[in-house]
Amino acid sequence: MVRLKKLGHIGIRAPDIKSSVDFYSRVFGLEVSERTEEGAVYLRCGPDHHSHVLYPAGRERPGLHHVAFEVTDPEELERAASIFERQGVPIIYGPGPRDEPGIARSLYVLDPDGNQVELYCGMQQIPRHEATSIMPTNIGHALFKMSDLAKAEHFYVDLLGLKVSDRVRGVATWLRYDPNHHGFALGQARTPGLHHTMYHVRDFGEVERAADIVTENKLRILWGPGRHQGPGAAYFLYFYDPDGNILEVGCNMEQIWDESYQGREWELGAAVGGDFGGPAPQEFLDTLIG
Numbered sequence: 001m002v003r004l005k006k007l008g009h010i011g012i013r014a015p016d017i018k019s020s021v022d023f024y025s026r027v028f029g030l031e032v033s034e035r036t037e038e039g040a041v042y043l044r045c046g047p048d049h050h051s052h053v054l055y056p057a058g059r060e061r062p063g064l065h066h067v068a069f070e071v072t073d074p075e076e077l078e079r080a081a082s083i084f085e086r087q088g089v090p091i092i093y094g095p096g097p098r099d100e101p102g103i104a105r106s107l108y109v110l111d112p113d114g115n116q117v118e119l120y121c122g123m124q125q126i127p128r129h130e131a132t133s134i135m136p137t138n139i140g141h142a143l144f145k146m147s148d149l150a151k152a153e154h155f156y157v158d159l160l161g162l163k164v165s166d167r168v169r170g171v172a173t174w175l176r177y178d179p180n181h182h183g184f185a186l187g188q189a190r191t192p193g194l195h196h197t198m199y200h201v202r203d204f205g206e207v208e209r210a211a212d213i214v215t216e217n218k219l220r221i222l223w224g225p226g227r228h229q230g231p232g233a234a235y236f237l238y239f240y241d242p243d244g245n246i247l248e249v250g251c252n253m254e255q256i257w258d259e260s261y262q263g264r265e266w267e268l269g270a271a272v273g274g275d276f277g278g279p280a281p282q283e284f285l286d287t288l289i290g
């Protein structure tokens with residue numbers, strides 16, 4: 001299987017790129033690294049050239065464009081490509097140099113639902129400037145709603161090498177690539193696509209501050225601030241960006257250092273409970289499985 005370094009970035013198609021860039025820079029606190037002639041905007045929160053990319057949606061459906069994982073070097077990209085070839089995974093680009101800003105080489109494949117998954121290496125590093133908004137420290141995870149969870153697990157676990165941290169059998173699977181309990185997650189859903197993108201913030205004070213900033217900017221909170229009782233046990237806040245994509249900010253996620261750790265099984269009710277902040281509202285569950 002592929003040796004992933006980390007979740008690197010998420011690409012989103014935005015119906016109104018100007019207002020999305022305004023939200024992600026002024027309110028969410030990412031910094032614009034680069035804009036392309038085609039109108040794509042690359043944003044970052046740390047030294048990586050980008051962790052969020054906004055593409056003008058044009059005629060295409062707004063929402064997920066691609067997810068990208070970093071690998072260590074070009075050799076690992078070549079190895080990944082041969083794994084995908086052997087497994088019959090459709091490769092739609094590369095591995096090769098890319099005219100995408102900030103990235104040396106990449107490889108694009110399709111997951112079982114046809115989502116574009118990018119593997120890349122050689123991300124340009126830029127020193128971070130002080131920002132004045134929610135100020136996430138790094139991109140944490142994305143949750144993909146999939147049409148067939150078993151097929152999705154085969155792709156993300158057996159081929160991409162993510163490890164299973166926890167499961168609600170037949171409903172959701174939390175995956176990790178480092179000690180953080182989850183760096184990626186999958187859900188079984190009627191309508192496949194991106195469920196949410198999570199960014200880490202420093203501490204719970206920052207989660208509360210984010211809730212104030214979200215409210216001041218007349219955006220809608222979906223769930224929280226609260227603490228998950230379920231998988232990951234992190235502090236969280238879920239809210240909608242101006243286009244209706246769900247964002248999560250959180251901190252203090254459970255760390256798994258034990259090599260012999262075996263994924264736990266959860267009941268749905270316990271998994272979406274909350275130590276405080278209350279259990280998941282119906283709207284959250286609807287967005288997850290609908």
Ligand SMILES: [Fe+2]
Pocket residue numbers: 009011066068100118
């Ligand atoms: Fe990318």
Ligand SMILES: [Fe+2]
Pocket residue numbers: 141143196198248
């Ligand atoms: Fe999450």
